[in-house]
Amino acid sequence: MTPQTTVMLLHREGMRIVCDKKLDLATVSRSSGAVEVIYEDAERNLWIGTMKGVFCYVSTQDKLTCVSENIGDVSDFTQSLDGYVWCTVRNRGICRISPKGKWRLFPCKMDFLTLDVTTDGVLWASTGEGRILAFPSAEPTRYKDYTAQAGLNGDMVDHVKVDRFNHIWMVTPRTVREFNPRNGAVRVFAAQSAQIVLHRFLPRAVFRDDGDGNMYFGGIPGFISLKTSQRLESIPQSVTPHITDVKVLNRSIWLDANHRKTAQGIYITPHEQNLQIEFSSLDFRNAGSICYAYRLEGVDKDWVYLPAGKNTAIYNRLGKGHYTFEVKATDENGLWGSQVARFEIYRLPAWWETWWAYTIYLLMVAAVVGWIAWFYKQRLVERNRAQLANDIIQTxxxxxxxxxxxxxxxxxxxxxxxxxxxxxxxxxxxxxxxxxxxxxxxxxxxxxxxxxxxxxxxxxxxxxxxxxxxxxxxxxxxxxxxxxxxxxxxxxxxxxxxxxxxxxxxxxxxxxxxxx
CATH class of the missing domain: 1.10.10.60 (Homeodomain-like)
Known part of the structure; x- marks a missing residue:
């Protein structure tokens, strides 16, 4: 594929690169736009996406056709089992193309980057904002966001690929993630780790071998092969997370013998802000691959998923009251355990937040309201008296x-x-x-x-x-x-x-x- 409007079929002979076939989009369109992506479907048709439209080369007929030259900036293709070809159009939506070449665009204003589909017909797309979205092929205008559940937290997702077990593989510059959407299990492979010798991963350098099911990922200075398996489908091991420390301004109060606490909770004063809670499953051998999720009732609306190896939650300026902190963890295979650790936090009120202070506030407000009512009534009485006197005089x-x-x-x-x-x-x-x-x-x-x-x-x-x-x-x-x-x-x-x-x-x- 060349940077402009030409697509070439190449092969290597020794140290030479030989061109077997050349497709020039200018022969079927005057404004095709630069080529962005190519995709070969199950019938060995070559789909070409440009910054403006979609083109298809039917190899059995040696024919290049223009499907649409103004659909928009096409970023990726995939094909579902029913024979439909799907493509993402940046900031416009998802396009479905029938085997006869008729297309329909389902509007969705998102910066789509890559696309793949599972055998059950769910379209998985990554966006420029670092989101992972699942669209049912029967209704591609609605979606479910799996970004937080996959532990991405805004990381740039350069590629998304589905394996033979319908697990979702996501590539970021620093990690490759295997995600099972059925149970939320995540397995993370990080660049420059003991297992991965690459410095970083490259975008679109992803290949799935349909023969053995292995996944290949390119990076600098080479590529790696990862074997797909059903490890993320297995029963999770027993994982029990524990609260290991509670800090205020980076000073431990959980281990402070003089600090007021209970067996499963702690009291903090109004001036103790910047609360830092640390937790662990005590599996130190696999600490780098274990993921945690936490939430504080009354503060977090949903679970907050942390990247693998991170085990700290931070809260600033909690209001007075009773809070319940919850944390759960995965096992070494990325499967979420069923046990949830709970920890109570009692934030004591400041003097101006106590019941007697509120009583004083209420009395003051009542006094002011009463005085205003009395003053208004007196003014009204005086005005009525003056009006009455004036009317009597007029009589x-x-x-x-x-x-x-x-x-x-x-x-x-x-x-x-x-x-x-x-x-x-x-x-x-x-x-x-x-x-x-x-x-x-x-x-x-x-x-x-x-x-x-x-x-x-x-x-x-x-x-x-x-x-x-x-x-x-x-x-x-x-x-x-x-x-x-x-x-x-x-x-x-x-x-x-x-x-x-x-x-x-x-x-x-x-x-x-x-x-x-």
């Missing part, structure tokens, strides 16, 4: 502007004051008012008629109705409150008197006022 007719004498004006003011002071009483009538003014009933009636042009009953009723209107304008007042304020017991009589004065019923007046 006083401008006697001085009616051309009456000062004596008559004082007479009217005194009469109005008596009505206002006794408005809610049941004995306020013409007889009571004339007696309070020191006049006979007839003399009072004649004088009031001469000065105000009203009968005593009209005079009393006008003052009462204006006061009732003032009460109705208050937000919390009811019609019953207005009746009681002006000394009425009969609702019908009060309504008629109010309507005669204002031309509307009390309820209509109150509704119009509140809608303003």
């Amino acid at each position: 006083r007719l401008p006697v001085s502007g009616m051309g009456v004498s000062e004596v008559d004006s004082q007479f009217v003011d005194r009469a109005m004051a008596i009505v206002e002071q006794n408005m809610g009483s049941g004995y306020l009538d013409v007889t009571f008012l004339s007696a309070e003014l020191g006049m006979s009933h007839s003399t009072f009636s004649r004088k009031l008629k001469a000065v105000m042009g009203q009968t005593p009953l009209e005079f009393i009723r006008s003052i009462k109705m204006r006061h009732a209107a003032t009460v109705l304008r208050q937000k919390t007042s009811t019609i019953q409150d207005a009746m009681m304020a002006v000394g009425y017991n009969d609702h019908k009589t009060f309504t008629q008197a109010f309507k005669d004065t204002f031309g509307k019923t009390p309820s209509e007046y109150q509704r119009e006022w509140r809608d303003k």
